[in-house]
Amino acid sequence: MTGPKYRQIHNYLKEKIQKGLYSEGDILPSENELCSSFSITRTTVRKALEELIKEGFIEKKHGKGSFVKERRQSLGLLNVKGFSEAVGQNVKTVFLKKPAIREWSNQIQIPVSLMEKQKACIHFERLRFVKGEPVMLENNWLPDIKLGGLISNEFVEASFFKTLSRNYRIEIIGSESELRAENAxxxxxxxxxxxxxxxxxxxxxxxxxxxxxxxxxxxxxxxTQKYPIGNIYHL
Amino acid sequence: MTGPKYRQIHNYLKEKIQKGLYSEGDILPSENELCSSFSITRTTVRKALEELIKEGFIEKKHGKGSFVKERRQSLGLLNVKGFSEAVGQNVKTVFLKKPAIREWSNQIQIPVSLMEKQKACIHFERLRFVKGEPVMLENNWLPDIKLGGLISNEFVEASFFKTLSRNYRIEIIGSESELRAENAxxxxxxxxxxxxxxxxxxxxxxxxxxxxxxxxxxxxxxxTQKYPIGNIYHL
DNA sequence: AATTTTAACTTGTACGTACAAGCTGGAAAT
DNA sequence: ATTTCCAGCTTGTACGTACAAGTTAAAATT
Known part of the structure; x- marks a missing residue:
């Protein structure tokens, strides 16, 4: 619960953004204001803000301030093109298999590390629809590291990543992928x-x-006939 | 040629890494050594190193030092799986159309910005082979911003991105992509x-x-039958 | 009234200092 | 000979200060 000071400021601001207390395009308190609010130096405040920039939550403008980013267009998370634009309305997600402890599948193409294979495996399967048409079948596996409620509870906005971020403060920091065109x-x-x-x-x-x-x-x-898969990332 | 100090250190080190004077796994001079070499403070040195980290050139280890990264596994550049591993030997790239000024093609799926469309267009087409088999057809377009020699000269290690980085110090800082499975x-x-x-x-x-x-x-x-497309990135 | 200047904000760069925390190899103790 | 300890290295965090550079709106000038 302690950790470095800059992390505390970082988490404090991140939480506010995630909860929508600061929303899209809003300006954060200036660095000097944050300094006096938290009784810390500008060096530390700037370190915290830099973390938020890396995670894609805010951007800074010289002479103006720090601004909350529109959508968190983060690290190459895959989106069905037109998925995030038409949020909620035309998009539906159905669980074929709800999150539960299952076996590590040999369907997984990218090698699972040994440390993880020793743990139990949480698995869930979802089918994603756009305008009523099924466009993506999704199978997910992760080691069971005792995230209480992850199995039973609903996901935040039907997003597993948002759930990890908001409920457990876990962020995606990178990915590895393999792409293939196949016959169904x-x-x-x-x-x-x-x-x-x-x-x-x-x-x-x-x-x-x-x-x-x-x-x-x-x-x-x-x-991908009607809806190609989109992918955006930035430094 | 002036710019901020940290940028000069950053460019100096980056150039050394790119030229291979520091190579994979090597340890950089310690922060204090860099301080005295350049007569600057540690704050500035750390800022320069942080830039190198963001660009994926080095990584730091607490208590040990800064190390040059193995392969610059940067920002989601696409690779034919087994491409970078089997560098040079089994891989070949053939120009079907050499770089030259051509028309902006309507084949381009992602909208080209207006500013760019006003400029002339450099285009080239390449076919990439693994073990003698053609696996990827590649068409590239970019605005002509007068990078002298880009058209006539050879590419660095057959890589367009390496050429941009080493000869012009231009880095890839992000990307947008659309993926489709189609019939040939x-x-x-x-x-x-x-x-x-x-x-x-x-x-x-x-x-x-x-x-x-x-x-x-x-x-x-x-x-992608034999060689899936790979894609790695990290924060 | 319209323009220019200034002052007061913002973030950016750079200085210098101090101590914490992780790592390593040689000296000291067992 | 083996273990323990410590001194000296490394990077990490945090303090405080100063001025540069971009932005904005009010104040002063025209």
């Missing part, structure tokens, strides 16, 4: 309501998080 | 030596660089 097999074809043999995008993912023993492994199958 | 048309099929209708991965890319008026647009078609 019978199971995929049935779920995505396409013909067998139709080309689908197969994405194998390993997300690294700020918790060094928590990586998230995903296998995605996407019908 | 006749032209793609012929070039990649596959049957028409075979599933291929179509990647549309926009790379943002440290030069705000230089974005690079690419359309890639990949046969």
């Amino acid at each position: 097999g019978s199971k995929i074809a049935e779920l995505l309501k396409i013909k067998e043999g139709y080309p689908v995008l197969h994405i194998s993912l390993k997300f690294k998080t700020s918790n060094p023993v928590l990586n998230i492994y995903s296998e995605l199958y996407c019908n | 048309g006749s032209k793609i099929a012929e070039l990649l030596k596959i049957k028409e209708g075979y599933p291929v991965l179509h990647i549309s890319l926009k790379f943002k660089t440290s030069n705000p008026v230089l974005n690079i647009y690419s359309e890639l078609y990949c046969n």
